[in-house]
Amino acid sequence: MDVVYINPFVRSIKRVFETMVKVKVRVGKPITRHDAYASADVSGIVGFSGDAVGTVVLSFPKEVACQVASQFAGTEIDEDHPDFADAVGELANMVAGSAKTDFEGMNVSISLPSVIIGKDHTVSQSKVSPRIVIPCECEFGAIFVEIGMEIKGAAKTAKLAAAGVNR
C-alpha cells in the first residue's frame, strides 16, 4: 500500500474525533503489518470498492470504546446498550467517508459498517497484505486505525501524479 494513501486517514481520524467526540487524537507512527493477529474488543469495519479496494478497521479496547461511544452519543452507553454498536459503526463510517473525500478524482464507494464486539477478537483481511496500522491515542486510551487497500492502475497513476510523487 502506498504511503500517500495514509494521510487521508490520519486527517480523518483527527477530524472526526475532534468534531464528533470532542477529543483530541494524537497519531503515532504508522506500522506495516503482515499478519492478522492483533486483537481488539470492539471493531468497526468499513469496506471500500471501486478505484480503491480494501477495508478500514477502527479498533478499541472495550473501556475506550464505551467512553468514546458515550461521549459521541451524549449519554452513557456501555457495550450492552442497544445504541452501542450503532455509535461505533457510525464513527467508523465517518472516518472512512471523511478519508474518501480526500481521494480526489477516484471513484470509490464505501460499504455500510459492520461492528464486531467480542473480547480479544482478531480481524484479518485475507487478501490485502501488508496493511498499515495507525496507532492513535486520545484521553480515553488507545484507538487503532488499520487500513488494507489496493488502488487500481489508472486511478493510482493519476493520484500519485497529483500528489507530486515520481516513480
Next chain:
Amino acid sequence: MDVVYINPFVRSIKRVFETMVKVKVRVGKPITRHDAYASADVSGIVGFSGDAVGTVVLSFPKEVACQVASQFAGTEIDEDHPDFADAVGELANMVAGSAKTDFEGMNVSISLPSVIIGKDHTVSQSKVSPRIVIPCECEFGAIFVEIGMEIKGAAKTAKLAAAGVNR
C-alpha cells in the same frame, strides 16, 4: 429487505460448498432478525455497494470452521494456521460473488473479505435492520449466512419486475 433477494444467497451457499468444500448443505427457513446479538467464533464478512448496499456474513462455530477450512484447503488447518483466515475469507468471497451473479441488471461491487476470529463475538450491521439469517447445516455442523442489504430505487423496480413481483 425483500425476500426476492434471499434466493441468490440460498443458491450460492449450496453451490459454493458443494463445489469447493465437497459437502452438501441443507438450508433451513430464513429468519428475520432485528438485533445484533447472535454470537459466532469465526465470521467472514463481505460488503456490497452500488445498486445493492449491505453486507453478507458467513459464520461458524470454531470446530465447524476448522473442518470446513481443512476440507476446502485439502490439508488439515486449525484456527492458528496462517491459511485459516484466508480460507474462510475466500469462502465468504465466493458466496458473495456467486450470489452477485444472480443480481442481473444491477451494478453491484463487493469488498474484499474481512475475517473475524474470536470466541462468541457478535457482528452487527448498524444501519441495516432487519436482517435475514439463513440457518444452514452440513456434515460438520451449523453454518449461518446473514444478509443485510438495501436495494436502491431504480435497480429495485427493475429487479422485482424481472422476478415477476407486482407491487
